[in-house]
Amino acid sequence: MILKKALNNNVVLAKNDKHQEIVVFGNGIAFKLKPGDPIDESKISKIFTLQTQDLSIKLANLLKEVPLRYVEMAEEIIAYAKTILNRPLSEYTLLTLTDHIYFAIKRYKKGQEIRNVLLWETKKLYKAEFDIGIKAVEIIKRRTGIQFNEDEASFIAMHLVNTQFEGSEIEKTIKIAKFTQDILGIIQYHFGIVFDEDSWNYGRLITHLKFFAQRILSNEHIQNEDDYLYDQVQDKYIKSFECVKKIEKYVLNGYGTQITKAEMVYLVLHINRVTDRNEN
Numbered sequence: 001m002i003l004k005k006a007l008n009n010n011v012v013l014a015k016n017d018k019h020q021e022i023v024v025f026g027n028g029i030a031f032k033l034k035p036g037d038p039i040d041e042s043k044i045s046k047i048f049t050l051q052t053q054d055l056s057i058k059l060a061n062l063l064k065e066v067p068l069r070y071v072e073m074a075e076e077i078i079a080y081a082k083t084i085l086n087r088p089l090s091e092y093t094l095l096t097l098t099d100h101i102y103f104a105i106k107r108y109k110k111g112q113e114i115r116n117v118l119l120w121e122t123k124k125l126y127k128a129e130f131d132i133g134i135k136a137v138e139i140i141k142r143r144t145g146i147q148f149n150e151d152e153a154s155f156i157a158m159h160l161v162n163t164q165f166e167g168s169e170i171e172k173t174i175k176i177a178k179f180t181q182d183i184l185g186i187i188q189y190h191f192g193i194v195f196d197e198d199s200w201n202y203g204r205l206i207t208h209l210k211f212f213a214q215r216i217l218s219n220e221h222i223q224n225e226d227d228y229l230y231d232q233v234q235d236k237y238i239k240s241f242e243c244v245k246k247i248e249k250y251v252l253n254g255y256g257t258q259i260t261k262a263e264m265v266y267l268v269l270h271i272n273r274v275t276d277r278n279e280n
Contacts, residue, residue: 001039006030011063013056014039016049023048023060025068046071055091062095066102073143074098077136081160084132089160097159101140104155108146116151121177123154124197125206126161133157172217179213180206182254183247190243191275201274208270216257230261233268240272 004021005013009031014024026043033039046068048059063071074097078089107113116122123130133153141147162173188195195202234241244267248259259267 001041003030003033003035003037003039005035005060006033007060007064011060012039013060020049021053021056023056023063025063055095058095062098066098069143070102070105071098073101073140076139077132077156080135080139081129081132084128085160093159096162097156100155100159104148104152105140105144105146108148113149114151114155116154118158118174118177119151119154121181122157122161123150125177125180125210126157129157129160130154132160175217176210176213179216180209182250183209183212186246186250187243187271187275190246191239193275195274199274201270205270205274208266212263212267215263216251216255219257229265233265233272237268237272240268240275243271244268 001017001022001024002015003012004015007013007030009028010025012024012030012033014022016022024039024044025046025048027045029039029043048056048071059071071094074094077097078093082089122133130153133156134150136156137148137153158173184195241264244264247267248264251257251259
């Protein structure tokens with residue numbers, strides 16, 4: 001293992017025997033070393049192997065000011081999240097979550113806790129991620145003795161949601177949550193119902209709406225030239241179709257986007273399924 005660059009006495013960029021660029025942490029590991037020198041592996045306490053040079057450099061720079069224990073907390077939370085979500089998470093999650101936890105704890109110690117205005121939406125729209133956020137709060141308490149509330153669990157949940165949109169920012173997650181909540185409001189008001197939020201059909205509707213929101217915000221649309229199914233749902237599911245026309249108007253006025261007939265068909269079917277079961 002060869003030293004490439006020392007960030008400080010305890011954190012270095014190095015190359016391993018497979019010529020991979022890695023981040024190496026250890027007390028005094030860089031002392032008196034120059035680029036190209038071999039690293040004393042007995043001093044190594046942690047190695048991070050990341051996919052890109054950009055990630056490695058960013059993590060190394062983060063470790064210059066953030067103690068290793070914060071990275072280890074983020075690692076434990078991410079490992080737990082992977083077992084629950086059953087999908088890959090962006091490697092950037094380690095950086096963003098570490099940085100978030102570090103500054104959240106600094107604010108807590110100064111008595112500067114921040115309220116999350118999207119707490120309710122996060123709990124309702126991203127249940128799995130919010131449950132992971134609750135677990136994350138438990139992990140932080142076990143490791144630091146600091147007890148965060150549900151606002152912090154929601155912030156962590158939003159970081160995990162954000163990993164579904166590679167390269168995007170938290171702002172996009174907030175927009176998707178607002179869009180989804182507005183559509184749910186239109187449906188509930190139109191039908192005069194309260195959703196059974198534990199039902200399978202409600203969960204399917206939420207999933208569809210989140211990806212529908214993502215397509216609208218990204219200006220991507222489901223296309224289908226066949227009008228046959230559109231005509232069928234218009235005739236068969238009259239009340240749901242009327243509701244979708246209200247959603248169409250909301251999207252056009254709020255986002256300047258015309259929903260395709262294919263999008264409308266899927267919305268009608270999901271809305272009919274959840275409202276039909278709800279009424280029964």
